[in-house]
Amino acid sequence: MPWSELERMFLVSGFSLLDRSGDRGLLPRNEKRETRKRGGASAAIVAVLLLLLLVSAPSAEEKQLSIYGPQMSYSLPVSEHNKQEYIALLAALEPFGNVSAGVDGEKWKLSFNNLEAEFRRDSNRGKVAGRRFGLPAPFVLEGNRGLVPLRALPGILGLMLATKTEYHEAARRLFLGGAATHFTTDVREGGLSVNFSAPVNPLISTEPGRLKMTFTRDPVVSSAYILRLENPLVSAITFSENNGRAELVVQGRVPLLAQFAAGGKTIDLVPAPSQAQSAPPAAAPGTATAAVSVPPPPTLQSLAAKPPFVVMLDAGHGGDDRGALLSETLAEKAVTLALARRLRSELQSYGLSAVMSRDADVTVPVEQRAAMADAARVTVYVSLHAASLGRGVRVYTAMINSASAKPGGFVPWDAAQAGYVLSSRALADIVKAELGKHEIPSSKLSAPVKPLNNVAAAAIAIEIAPSGADVGSVNAAGYQQRIATAVAEAIVVGRARVEAER
Amino acid sequence: MTRALTIATGLLLAAVLGMGAYLYILRRNEQAGARNLPDTRPISAPVAGPPSRVTFYLAYDDPGVVRAQEASIALPADPAQRGREILHALVGEYVKRPSAHELPGGADVKDVFLVTGDTAVVDTTPAFAEGHRSGVFVETLTVASLVKTLTANLPGVTRVKILVDGKERETLAGHADLECFYDVVTVEQLLEQLR
Numbered sequence: 001m002p003w004s005e006l007e008r009m010f011l012v013s014g015f016s017l018l019d020r021s022g023d024r025g026l027l028p029r030n031e032k033r034e035t036r037k038r039g040g041a042s043a044a045i046v047a048v049l050l051l052l053l054l055v056s057a058p059s060a061e062e063k064q065l066s067i068y069g070p071q072m073s074y075s076l077p078v079s080e081h082n083k084q085e086y087i088a089l090l091a092a093l094e095p096f097g098n099v100s101a102g103v104d105g106e107k108w109k110l111s112f113n114n115l116e117a118e119f120r121r122d123s124n125r126g127k128v129a130g131r132r133f134g135l136p137a138p139f140v141l142e143g144n145r146g147l148v149p150l151r152a153l154p155g156i157l158g159l160m161l162a163t164k165t166e167y168h169e170a171a172r173r174l175f176l177g178g179a180a181t182h183f184t185t186d187v188r189e190g191g192l193s194v195n196f197s198a199p200v201n202p203l204i205s206t207e208p209g210r211l212k213m214t215f216t217r218d219p220v221v222s223s224a225y226i227l228r229l230e231n232p233l234v235s236a237i238t239f240s241e242n243n244g245r246a247e248l249v250v251q252g253r254v255p256l257l258a259q260f261a262a263g264g265k266t267i268d269l270v271p272a273p274s275q276a277q278s279a280p281p282a283a284a285p286g287t288a289t290a291a292v293s294v295p296p297p298p299t300l301q302s303l304a305a306k307p308p309f310v311v312m313l314d315a316g317h318g319g320d321d322r323g324a325l326l327s328e329t330l331a332e333k334a335v336t337l338a339l340a341r342r343l344r345s346e347l348q349s350y351g352l353s354a355v356m357s358r359d360a361d362v363t364v365p366v367e368q369r370a371a372m373a374d375a376a377r378v379t380v381y382v383s384l385h386a387a388s389l390g391r392g393v394r395v396y397t398a399m400i401n402s403a404s405a406k407p408g409g410f411v412p413w414d415a416a417q418a419g420y421v422l423s424s425r426a427l428a429d430i431v432k433a434e435l436g437k438h439e440i441p442s443s444k445l446s447a448p449v450k451p452l453n454n455v456a457a458a459a460i461a462i463e464i465a466p467s468g469a470d471v472g473s474v475n476a477a478g479y480q481q482r483i484a485t486a487v488a489e490a491i492v493v494g495r496a497r498v499e500a501e502r
Numbered sequence: 503m504t505r506a507l508t509i510a511t512g513l514l515l516a517a518v519l520g521m522g523a524y525l526y527i528l529r530r531n532e533q534a535g536a537r538n539l540p541d542t543r544p545i546s547a548p549v550a551g552p553p554s555r556v557t558f559y560l561a562y563d564d565p566g567v568v569r570a571q572e573a574s575i576a577l578p579a580d581p582a583q584r585g586r587e588i589l590h591a592l593v594g595e596y597v598k599r600p601s602a603h604e605l606p607g608g609a610d611v612k613d614v615f616l617v618t619g620d621t622a623v624v625d626t627t628p629a630f631a632e633g634h635r636s637g638v639f640v641e642t643l644t645v646a647s648l649v650k651t652l653t654a655n656l657p658g659v660t661r662v663k664i665l666v667d668g669k670e671r672e673t674l675a676g677h678a679d680l681e682c683f684y685d686v687v688t689v690e691q692l693l694e695q696l697r
């Protein structure tokens with residue numbers, strides 16, 4: 001068997017992380033500690049060594065942009081100037097043909113094939129392919145390197161390459177000329193197949209209970225989702241995208257093995273043979289037989305580079321669940337979605353990644369929303385609601401008895417929030433302060449809002465009430481925009497505080 | 503060999519018969535006990551005792567607060583029945599029109615059970631949840647008012663679970679969690695914030 005085939009096979013061991021309810025029957029932590037004491041010192045040394053290794057290694061979380069063309073894909077580093085994301089324009093165009101650039105005083109000129117682009121240091125105005133072109137932030141000149149705001153790149157490439165562009169801003173993924181690989185999942189008793197519209201070559205990594213496929217070079221697209229399954233092998237499949245990558249995570253109930261088939265267009269997930277078993281499992285005709293690689297110890301994964309900062313926006317209700325009927329024609333579900341979309345673009349304007357629990361009028365069960373947040377490992381979770389009662393905005397945190405949520409104490413699944421309650425409250429305070437700056441009256445309360453208790457992240461719920469006597473104001477663009485701006489600013493301001501608590 | 507086997511079989515048979523008889527007696531006693539059970543429960547509606555001092559925690563939509571209010575009402579002696587009567591009176595205030603915190607007609611508390619020393623279960627009518635206004639704040643006010651009123655008047659009760667028509671329900675009207683047990687400490691923290 002060729003090595004490449006061997007390398008493509010991995011094993012997931014352990015059990016689903018989502019099954020936290022099972023923790024309830026475990027021994028209290030002190031008792032478990034007794035039996036582990038001896039291994040403690042050496043484990044600590046190993047952990048420190050691993051940490052040192054990881055710290056000295058280049059950070060995996062440097063910001064990057066991935067550009068997917070019909071022929072090729074590539075990733076470029078993203079730099080920051082004045083809190084805005086920038087990209088080197090020459091490097092972005094290089095893979096497409098002859099490109100050169102030069103400085104002429106304060107001007108920077110780029111030639112690409114027969115076209116030109118021209119920008120001026122610290123100026124928002126320029127020219128691209130013979131047209132005037134405005135930048136959302138000033139052009140940056142670093143020596144001979146011309147940097148444009150990342151948000152302007154899709155427009156510039158669209159003009160220079162005369163092609164259609166689609167930009168997933170939160171995930172920094174730019175698709176040119178309709179490049180896209182779609183996929184479907186086929187769940188059977190004996191396993192799961194993921195079928196792609198074109199061959200893919202993801203990085204497959206494992207940790208107990210999860211098998212993760214990371215697509216950096218493949219233009220794999222789908223709306224963010226989580227699929228819960230009753231299947232005996234697989235409990236959930238999640239798709240998300242972030243920092244120039246797409247991720248497909250499969251939560252296994254049993255150890256799983258990934259096998260490539262159909263020339264890389266299909267990835268089959270089948271139960272892995274038990275580790276004691278020496279014989280390879282029976283493979284379907286035409287597929288490669290299995291090789292077992294031992295997964296890295298869980299500590300490796302948990303010590304891996306700090307996860308990216310992602311905000312989940314959970315537009316309350318949707319589909320069959322209308323939420324409150326705010327007026328004869330206005331349903332809460334429509335207001336929450338409009339507000340979530342505004343908040344998303346505000347966050348994106350700060351370069352923050354936002355995922356939505358729904359981006360359409362669809363039914364999403366409440367407990368699934370919390371599971372989505374936990375599966376996507378978001379840093380901040382914001383639940384959005386609207387009501388006719390009262391005025392202004394109410395900011396809620398979970399109703400948790402902080403006295404009983406002792407550090408190191410026993411935390412069941414329905415109190416996933418317990419470990420985050422302090423950062424949630426801190427974030428709520430910041431949101432209230434920012435709303436105040438925008439002259440929006442607000443109050444901060446603890447409340448039993450579902451599913452705050454089940455979210456393992458800084459979590460708040462925001463309930464917007466009318467700005468005045470007219471209930472319809474909750475859906476007014478101006479009012480919603482002020483709220484979205486204030487909340488996004490609060491998340492930007494509160495980011496360090498929230499990350500420190502992780 | 504046959505003799506030993508006969509003795510063994512005989513002994514086993516005797517044991518089986520003995521166990522059977524014992525089981526029969528146990529069952530008969532159990533049934534008799536069950537027949538006796540209704541006798542321990544009041545046949546007629548609970549007889550109201552002398553007036554007692556009760557503190558209601560009444561919700562006001564405007565300006566969104568819960569205020570303590572004392573009253574004197576006649577109550578039965580049994581703690582669970584007292585709880586039911588107190589909450590029945592509380593919900594009655596909300597069903598009235600006009601009310602500072604309207605609940606739908608038909609909303610009521612059917613029963614209060616004391617499960618353990620510190621935990622009470624409140625069973626409400628279907629209308630209590632079905633017709634409840636939807637919203638985080640409005641639902642939270644209802645829950646806080648019920649939980650605080652019950653715990654304030656039943657010494658020792660610190661946790662409250664709310665059922666609807668004898669069954670657990672996910673939320674009151676789309677927002678307030680009804681799957682959890684409410685701890686009076688967290689409810690008091692909330693009331694503090696409302697002040």
Ligand SMILES: [Zn+2]
Binds near residue numbers: 316324332676
């Ligand atoms: Zn709502």
